[in-house]
Amino acid sequence: xxxxxxxxxxxxxxxxxxxxxxxxxxxxxxxxxxxxxxxxxxxxxxxxxxxxxxxxxxxxxxxxxxxxxxxxxxxxxxxxxxxxxxxxxxxxxxxxxxxxxxxxxxxxxxxxxxxxxxxxxxxxxxxxxxxxxxxxxxxxxxxxxxxxxxxxxxxxxxxxxxxxxxxxxxxxxxxxxxxxxxxxxxxxxxxxxxxxxxxxxxxxxxxxxxxxxxxxxxxxxxxxxxxxxxxxxxxxxxxxxxxxxxxxxxxxxxxxxxxxxxxxxxxxxxxxxxxxxxxxxxxxxxxxxxxxxxxxxxxxxxxxxxxxxxxxxxxxx
Amino acid sequence: xxxxxxxxxxxxxxxxxxxxxxxxxxxxxxxxxxxxxxxxxxxxxxxxxxxxxxxxxxxxxxxxxxxxxxxxxxxxxxxxxxxxxxxxxxxxxxxxxxxxxxxxxxxxxxxxxxxxxxxxxxxxxxxxxxxxxxxxxxxxxxxxxxxxxxxxxxxxxxxxxxxxxxxxxxxxxxxxxxxxxxxxxxxxxxxxxxxxxxxxxxxxxxxxxxxxxxxxxxxxxxxxxxxxxxxxxxxxxxxxxxxxxxxxxxxxxxxxxxxxxxxxxxxxxxxxxxxxxxxxxxxxxxxxxxxxxxxxxxxxxxxxxxxxxxxxxxxxx
Numbered sequence: 105x106x107x108x109x110x111x112x113x114x115x116x117x118x119x120x121x122x123x124x125x126x127x128x129x130x131x132x133x134x135x136x137x138x139x140x141x142x143x144x145x146x147x148x149x150x151x152x153x154x155x156x157x158x159x160x161x162x163x164x165x166x167x168x169x170x171x172x173x174x175x176x177x178x179x180x181x182x183x184x185x186x187x188x189x190x191x192x193x194x195x196x197x198x199x200x201x202x203x204x205x206x207x208x209x210x211x212x213x214x215x216x217x218x219x220x221x222x223x224x225x226x227x228x229x230x231x232x233x234x235x236x237x238x239x240x241x242x243x244x245x246x247x248x249x250x251x252x253x254x255x256x257x258x259x260x261x262x263x264x265x266x267x268x269x270x271x272x273x274x275x276x277x278x279x280x281x282x283x284x285x286x287x288x289x290x291x292x293x294x295x296x297x298x299x300x301x302x303x304x305x306x307x308x309x310x311x312x313x314x315x316x317x318x319x320x321x322x323x324x325x326x327x328x329x330x331x332x333x334x335x336x337x338x339x340x341x342x343x344x345x346x347x348x349x350x351x352x353x354x355x356x357x358x359x360x361x362x363x364x365x366x367x368x369x370x371x372x373x374x375x376x377x378x379x380x381x382x383x384x385x386x387x388x389x390x391x392x393x394x395x396x397x398x399x400x401x402x403x404x405x406x407x408x409x410x411x412x413x414x415x416x417x418x419x420x421x
Numbered sequence: 422x423x424x425x426x427x428x429x430x431x432x433x434x435x436x437x438x439x440x441x442x443x444x445x446x447x448x449x450x451x452x453x454x455x456x457x458x459x460x461x462x463x464x465x466x467x468x469x470x471x472x473x474x475x476x477x478x479x480x481x482x483x484x485x486x487x488x489x490x491x492x493x494x495x496x497x498x499x500x501x502x503x504x505x506x507x508x509x510x511x512x513x514x515x516x517x518x519x520x521x522x523x524x525x526x527x528x529x530x531x532x533x534x535x536x537x538x539x540x541x542x543x544x545x546x547x548x549x550x551x552x553x554x555x556x557x558x559x560x561x562x563x564x565x566x567x568x569x570x571x572x573x574x575x576x577x578x579x580x581x582x583x584x585x586x587x588x589x590x591x592x593x594x595x596x597x598x599x600x601x602x603x604x605x606x607x608x609x610x611x612x613x614x615x616x617x618x619x620x621x622x623x624x625x626x627x628x629x630x631x632x633x634x635x636x637x638x639x640x641x642x643x644x645x646x647x648x649x650x651x652x653x654x655x656x657x658x659x660x661x662x663x664x665x666x667x668x669x670x671x672x673x674x675x676x677x678x679x680x681x682x683x684x685x686x687x688x689x690x691x692x693x694x695x696x697x698x699x700x701x702x703x704x705x706x707x708x709x710x711x712x713x714x715x716x717x718x719x720x721x722x723x724x725x726x727x728x729x730x731x732x733x734x735x736x737x738x
Contacts, residue, residue, distance in 0.1 A: 130447040132469060136537075151695045152449065213692070220453075371732060375530070378468045378728035380695040411695035415688060415737070 107257045107291065107346030112299025114257070115264035115292065118165040122262060125164050125197045129153050129266070131273045134376045141392055143399040146277065148270040151381050151411025155217060157338070158266050158289055158409050159190035159253075165262030166251045167194040175200050177247040182206070182228070182235035185214025186338055186410050187253035192223030203248055205238040207231070211337050214412050232342055254286030255344035264292025270405050271300050278402035281388040283409050284308035284317045284358065285339035287347025293407065294354035307398070308351070308358045309391035311336045311366065317343045318358040321351060335363045335419055338384035338410060359391035359398075366390045367419045373408070382413040424574045424608070424663030429616025431574070432581035432609065435482040439579060442481050442514045446470050446583075448590045451693045458709055460716040463594065465587040468698050468728025472534060474655070475583050475606055475726050476507035476570075482579030483568045484511040492517050494564040499523070499545070499552035502531025503655055503727050504570035509540030520565055522555040524548070528654050531729050549659055571603030572661035581609025587722050588617050595719035598705040600726050601625035601634045601675065602656035604664025610724065611671035624715070625668070625675045626708035628653045628683065634660045635675040638668060652680045652736055655701035655727060676708035676715075683707045684736045690725070699730040 105114075132147045150158035167179060178201030181191050188204035195202035202223040206215060207230035218225060228238040243250050251259060266289070267280060280297050284290045290308045297304040310317050313334030319327040326348045332340035343351075350356075361369075363383075370386035373379055388406040392399055422431075446466045454462055467475035484496060495518030498508050505521035512519035519540040523532060524547035535542060545555040560567050568576060583606070584597060597614050601607045607625045614621045627634050630651030636644040643665045649657035660668075667673075678686075680700075687703035690696055705723040709716055 130449075132447075133444075135471075154452075156695060374697050374732055378473060378697040380691050380697060415691055415735075418732075418735075420732070 105257050107255065107260055108349060110257055110261055110295050112296060114261040115268050115296045115299065118261040119265040119268055121168045122161055122164040122265065126161055127153055128269060131270060132377055137372065137376050141399065142396060143392070143401060144403040146270070146274040146403065146405045147377060148266055148405060148407045149379060150266055151379055151385060151408050155186070155189045155193045155221070156410055156412040157186040157190060158263055158407065159186040160193060161265050162259035162262030162288060163187060163190035163194040163251065164197065166256055166258040167191070167198050167200070169258045170249060174249050177249065178202060179251050180205070180239055180242045180246065180248040181251045181253060182239045183253050185210045186412060188223070189214055189217035189221060191251055192218050192221035195223065196221055201248065203242045203246065205235055205242065207235055211412065211414055213414050217412065253341065254288030255346050260288050260292045262292065263289045264296040266407055267293035267296040267405070271297065274405060276301065276403065277304055277405045279305040279307060279399060280405040281307040281309055281391055282407040283339055283384050283387045284310045285384070286341040286344050287317060287351065289407065289409060290356060291347045291350035294350060294356055298354055306354055306356045307391065308356050309387035310358050310360055311339055311387060312360045312362050314340050315360055317351065318360050320348055321358055335366060336384040336387060338382060339387065359395045361387050361390040361394055365394055369393065371420055379408065380411045380413060381408050382410050383419065385409045385411070422574050424572065424577055425666060427574055427578055427612050429613060431578040432585050432613045432616065435578040436582040436585055438485045439478055439481040439582065443478055444470055445586060448587060449694055454689065454693050458716065459713060460709070460718060461720040463587070463591040463720065463722045464694060465583055465722060465724045466696060467583055468696055468702060468725050472503070472506045472510045473727055473729040474503040474507060475580060475724065476503040477510060478582050479576035479579030479605060480504060480507035480511040480568065481514065483573055483575040484508070484515050484517070486575045487566060491566050494566065495519060496568050497556055497559045497563065497565040498568045498570060499556045500570050502527045503729060505540070506531055506534035506538060508568055509535050509538035512540065513538055518565065520559045520563065522552055522559065524552055528729065528731055530731050534729065570658065571605030572663050577605050577609045579609065580606045581613040583724055584610035584613040584722070587724070588614065591722060593618065593720065594621055594722045596622040596624060596716060597722040598624040598626055598708055599724040600656055600701050600704045601627045602701070603658040603661050604634065604668065606724065606726060607673060608664045608667035611667060611673055615671055623671055623673045624708065625673050626704035627675050627677055628656055628704060629677045629679050631657050632677050634668065635677050637665055638675055652683060653701040653704060655699060656704065676712045678704050678707040678711055682711055686710065688737050696725065697728045697730060698725050699727050700736065702726045702728070
């Protein structure tokens, strides 16, 4: 199966596959944020997911999709952090080895989580080429299955379970906003949301310092010639090819946000929702507040993607 | 009705009375905290309650228990913060005036919340005598009903709804730990818990720098001759007379904790549960980790009381 074949049924199958392992995360509301936004906001708290991010959904679906022989050889991935920790933990739920290639400069708390879950770390330079080369090397040496952080269809289907769950918990939505890095979460969310209700508008919140999804859609072709420069460490990856196709098929609109807006939104989420969220998560609220003309009076789902933040280096200090 | 007459039915009635206004807060689990504690921990997230603390439950029950004539004259209280904000918001849900007496030195974020809810602030010296005198003055001038932060039976019954809800959500518990300041939450929790299951052990987590509940039980009489010195700004109040009686009737055991333990536990809750909790909330985890012989292998409910913390002054910085 390829990502192009993915449909709601694959997301539903993923939800069934991960049900014994993943949390059903709560949905929170805030009257004060509703008033600030002039819209009805419904927050899906994936920072409260296992390993602290939605990534566990996709990783868990990938791990539990493997046949016995492949599973025994383990899994490998490259990740700036959350996907690595998620895959390490998912592998542990099945008792199989995990190898995680991590670029230098990844958030300390995320590396610690990967190690705590029992995975083997492989350090590399912080470029996509170095990450992919190192992952291929580990794959060749171990026979482990590569679980790409966002192009793997099993991962995309798994990420879509957050939106599926949100729509079941919160009822009808006019719009859905999720952060975009490689495009696994947004792709899966669009499949789930449009499978249930084709009228839902799907938006991707993207840092201006890593605006490859925005540029790719504007140019009409995938554009990857950038060096990420954003506080959103979870969104520095490059938009994937199948993910780009999903954005186009689902008419996803990308909403750019600046780091200062992200920091302000992050602080609002900590203050008003009492949630520890990482900068990547805050892009969704930042996007809603900057582009509020899209959302006035609407019922909007926002996916808070993760909460793995270094408490010693908060950005407003 | 006095606090001595309170029973499970009063807590149930309070739950029905506040249902249209208060959140049903989520219950969270953490495998890593379970492993650390050697027990099965179930966290009741009252930091996610309206106005950011369990206090909204008691205030809301008090406000909606008033007859029409009394309600029109409004409510008044004295509070270091969370009860004041809660009463202000509860009054707004009924469209009646609220007056809040606040001691100097209260947390800025809490004062802002009280004002944002539309209450009138009255500043006073940070002593219990000054607080009570100022409240009596406002009461005389306006005819407002005094809603004491923890001795009022309507407040105690309302606070008990958190434990009632927790037991419905989480199933049977061996033990329940709640923070103690004046004793409204612990008193209400004991009534609810023992009304459902007399075998549940009820514990109160108390800062060593405001250990009046511990000392009162030890001496066998209410002891109030102390000046609070603790980071737990929500727990500096003095144990109430009816609250002391409830502690004795329900064989509540007080577990003292130091501020350093509270700060470490607070950080653990932020990191592992991804929740913004204030120091007072963290006393429950600190108490469990310090007094772990009581809890090994048990299923323990912990009430995270609130999340109103100054994000510019985190205690581990």
